[in-house]
Amino acid sequence: MFSAAVIFFTSLLRGVNFAPEIINYKVMLYTNLKHLESAADLKKAISENENVMVICGRMGPMCIPVYGIAEELEDEYKHVKFYDMEFDNPEAHIIRSLPEVRGFMGIPFTIYYKDGKVVKATSSIQTREQVTAILDKEFSTTVNA
16 A cells, blocks of 8 residues: 555655556555455454454564464464454555454454354454463354264
């Protein structure tokens, strides 16, 4: 988004007629997680899956490590669905406006959903140990003997 804005405003200052596709520039997070691009995508994901972790952020120094942790944990936590959502996407209002994130000062916002409801929310960088502690507590699997 920043790159498109710089091109757009630089073009305006120079009086250059810019290509309309720049206005529709789409930011995509460069992760191996499944991407949520709309509020409808998020609603569908949490209605179709019992355990969902969504990392809402940017490609910045506090967010990238959390994406990496989630990517590493996908094979270990098969009962959890891992997603990302671009923080600056207007559709991310569905996460940015949650009562659980009121007062958060840093990104990413990481939201944990169980049966469609928020059970935990964190902000800023997290360690693997912090993430796995939340996953184990909120999404524990019980074995019936």
